[in-house]
Amino acid sequence: MGNIINNQMIEDIRNLLINSRLLIQETVSLKLSWTHNLIFSIQDLVSNKYLPTVEELQKELLRERNLLLKGSDNE
Numbered sequence: 001m002g003n004i005i006n007n008q009m010i011e012d013i014r015n016l017l018i019n020s021r022l023l024i025q026e027t028v029s030l031k032l033s034w035t036h037n038l039i040f041s042i043q044d045l046v047s048n049k050y051l052p053t054v055e056e057l058q059k060e061l062l063r064e065r066n067l068l069l070k071g072s073d074n075e
Helices: 002-049 054-074
Strands: none
Touching: none
């Protein structure tokens, strides 16, 4: 009887260890995924910093248009 309980306890502990390892692997995988997404989000934010905004583009186009109009007025 004592042998059966011990074998069952060993089996339960073994299953707990397996489940714990699987849970740790899933957690690490999820954290790596979050880290990966966070890194790409930060890279996007940094790279977009150097892209002009719509307002900046509109101002630049207006400036260029005004320069072209002034040039055609002088001719």
